[in-house]
Amino acid sequence: MSDSFTFAVDEENIRLDQFLVKKLTDVSRSKIQLAIKSGQVLVDGEKLKSSAILKGAENVEGELLVEVQDDIIAEDIPLNILYEDDDLAIINKISGMVVHPGSGNYSGTLVNALVFHFQSLSGLNDSRPGIVHRLDKDTSGVIVIAKNDKSHQHLSRQFAERKVKKVYKAIAWGGVPEEGEIEGLIGRHPANRKVFKMVNNLGRKSLTTFMVEEHLSPLTFVTLHPKTGRTHQIRVHLKSIGHPILADEMYGGGKKMIKSFHVKYTQLLNRLFKNMNRVALHAEKLEVTHPTTGKKMRFQAPIPDDMVNALNLLRNAQ
Structure with missing residues (x-):
């Protein structure tokens, strides 16, 4: 971790x-x-x-x-591999899968699956081979994997220099403004180090732009472009403007939000939570420069069924 x-x-x-x-x-x-x-x-x-x-x-x-164990156990966990060559692989990560081993998660992670499926992975991060960036456990979608150290360094530089283009989709509470920009410092919550928040100082710079795809009262389907890659960035940013992500208990988007809206929405929202039991956030697109050829490469992971079903439920109720 x-x-x-x-x-x-x-x-x-x-x-x-x-x-x-x-x-x-x-x-x-x-x-x-x-x-x-x-x-x-x-x-x-x-x-x-x-x-x-x-x-x-x-x-x-x-x-x-932070090293958590010396040996990574290879596990035959199915992977949706969108692309693979000698330098990198692109995975469509399912929701519910932790990216790398850490406290309480020593098996069943993406890294356990990668060690099984690929003969070669970068070793710069020895307890998370191949991992250049991360997605939260609940977040589904595109993640790039480095298959050698040269590729790892090249891809890491692209992320550090903000040259990687990322597009996310989210279902957020309330009527989100048509478009906007969220900028500020993100730091750990003083009472819970697993939670992050917007802070006034000693935080990490963060920037996300967004635009509305559909207003689906009492929620909104949003496209987001994170320009930086802070932990929980999109979740923290949407909470900071009063529109947390559907089913995001950690950042105020859980079932308690139902009481914030008119009683006419209660039945719909209860049905929605039966379908959507994870944070409604998906990493849809990723654009990187290939570490060997120098060519721009664009990848897309289709919106998963649980989010599609949630959106259709909302559309049918409008």
Whole structure:
């Protein structure tokens, strides 16, 4: 698994890697340098070298792998492989599948399936081979897998430099504005480190643009373009504007929302929850540059049946 961090630089004329070694006392310098090189560490939103000299007024943010076990068990779990070559694979992840092993999830993850299905995977993140980015457990859709270290570094740089284009679909509560932009800092909730929220300082920069596909009262079908890749970003952003995602208990979109709307919607919403028992969020499209050929590659995962059924239920009730 990984853990994120944000530090305000409190020293002058210190190398980036040396600063992080001081702050992250339980992490080796070599792993810190690898994280910096692979684009997992940003200084004021920019990728720098390990040798970069900090001036004492910057914000350093990033994430580091936290090893949870030495051996990954290969498991014959079916995968929907949208594309594969010698450098990468594109998977349409099902909802309910955790991406990589972590506390309480040592089997049944996407990584367990990848180790079974592919002979070669990148090893830069040794307890999550092949994993360049993540999708939440409940989120379905497109995820790219690196099959060697060169591809992993190339793809990681694309994500760090915000060159990867991502499109998500969500069903959100209420009447979402026709289009807009949500920007701000995201940080951990002080009372629960598994939950994130918009913060005023010491958070990570985040940006999502959105546009409405359909108003399906009392919900809205929305297309979202996350420009950054923060943990729970879309979920946090939609909550911050008062339109949490359907069935997202963690961020206020659970069954309690039914009471916020007119009683005429109660029967419809109860039926909706019987069909939609996970966060109604889908990673629909992904565009990356191929690490070897340099060509733009676009992939799309169709909206899964549970979301299609939920949308049809709403449409029929209009």
